[in-house]
Amino acid sequence: MTTAEVPRVVTLRVAAVIEETADARSLVFDVPPEAAGRFAYRPGQFLTLRIPSERPEPVARCYSLASSPFTGDPPQVTVKRTADGYGSNWLCDNVSVGDTLDVLPPQGAFTPASLDTDLLLWAAGSGITPVLSILRSALVRGTGRVVLFYANRGPESVIFAAALRDLAERYPDRLTVAHWLESLQGLPSGPQLARFAAPYPGYEAFVCGPAPFMAAVTEALSGAGWPRERITTEVFVSLSGDPFAAPEPLDPADDADADAAQVEVELDGAVHALRWPRSRTLVDVMLADGLDVPYSCREGECGSCACTVLDGAVSTPPSAILDQDDIEAGYTLACQARPTSDQVRIRF
Numbered sequence: 001m002t003t004a005e006v007p008r009v010v011t012l013r014v015a016a017v018i019e020e021t022a023d024a025r026s027l028v029f030d031v032p033p034e035a036a037g038r039f040a041y042r043p044g045q046f047l048t049l050r051i052p053s054e055r056p057e058p059v060a061r062c063y064s065l066a067s068s069p070f071t072g073d074p075p076q077v078t079v080k081r082t083a084d085g086y087g088s089n090w091l092c093d094n095v096s097v098g099d100t101l102d103v104l105p106p107q108g109a110f111t112p113a114s115l116d117t118d119l120l121l122w123a124a125g126s127g128i129t130p131v132l133s134i135l136r137s138a139l140v141r142g143t144g145r146v147v148l149f150y151a152n153r154g155p156e157s158v159i160f161a162a163a164l165r166d167l168a169e170r171y172p173d174r175l176t177v178a179h180w181l182e183s184l185q186g187l188p189s190g191p192q193l194a195r196f197a198a199p200y201p202g203y204e205a206f207v208c209g210p211a212p213f214m215a216a217v218t219e220a221l222s223g224a225g226w227p228r229e230r231i232t233t234e235v236f237v238s239l240s241g242d243p244f245a246a247p248e249p250l251d252p253a254d255d256a257d258a259d260a261a262q263v264e265v266e267l268d269g270a271v272h273a274l275r276w277p278r279s280r281t282l283v284d285v286m287l288a289d290g291l292d293v294p295y296s297c298r299e300g301e302c303g304s305c306a307c308t309v310l311d312g313a314v315s316t317p318p319s320a321i322l323d324q325d326d327i328e329a330g331y332t333l334a335c336q337a338r339p340t341s342d343q344v345r346i347r348f
Contacts, residue, residue: 041106061087107304115142124209261339312344
């Protein structure tokens with residue numbers, strides 16, 4: 001079976017449901033042996049779940065993995081209810097052990113390049129989910145020190161409180177956990193965030209939580225001298241398209257386009273030379289060539305297909321996933337990118 005023929009959608013059985021807090025629960029999945037390779041993941045990545053619905057439009061949501069790929073535990077995502085959130089409320093109200101859900105394999109770029117580096121982790125609310133995956137993995141597989149700043153409204157909102165206590169006791173020389181409770185301390189200010197970060201110059205920062213929290217942390221770190229390349233943020237939005245739909249084949253007229261660009265794509269250490277019709281996205285042409293493209297939503301909403309333009313130029317519409325600093329650093333979204341130069345080099 002070629003890469004293009006491998007089914008993207010896998011139906012997984014729910015092996016356990018863990019009530020984490022009054023408004024958050026974790027779903028643990030049983031991955032069948034034949035799909036194990038497709039569900040190998042990196043710390044901080046997410047799964048895309050199809051939410052059963054009678055709505056006319058499809059409902060799909062991305063949920064981060066809280067588990068670590070290095071501890072032998074099955075993959076686990078954590079879902080926190082959001083006000084008027086159809087997906088999160090449906091999963092919290094309806095899923096039981098033994099149920100099945102359609103899932104796309106792990107995606108996402110919110111993951112450290114090395115687990116041996118010192119990490120400064122920032123989380124607020126359910127933003128702890130991918131951060132915990134990184135934290136667990138760094139402690140088990142890496143050698144660096146890990147510092148966590150975790151903000152919540154009150155003690156009852158702290159997800160994974162027991163797990164964090166256990167890890168802090170097991171790794172007292174490598175892990176520092178600082179809880180910030182709005183009910184006691186108010187919202188953290190920029191100067192307070194900067195003072196917390198001050199003892200940890202040189203650490204790699206990873207930030208996940210509500211948009212105002214991530215903006216405040218990023219501004220505080222930048223003001224304290226952190227270079228942009230050492231600050232990684234995670235952004236999720238509700239997907240508007242259907243990532244579970246089969247990709248449309250390339251139009252033969254596009255394939256015959258004499259004005260197509262030439263692109264070299266570096267993916268998983270291999271380099272692929274492709275013709276890139278100017279009317280099609282990079283994900284389109286990679287799928288048509290049978291490549292196992294890292295993508296999920298194809299709407300520029302999830303960041304799964306983020307890649308770097310090494311040479312040449314592409315155009316992309318505005319996206320909430322990439323800010324101006326990302327664009328200036330050469331990042332683009334393959335599901336939105338179209339070539340504007342004749343030769344392009346891309347690295348995933």
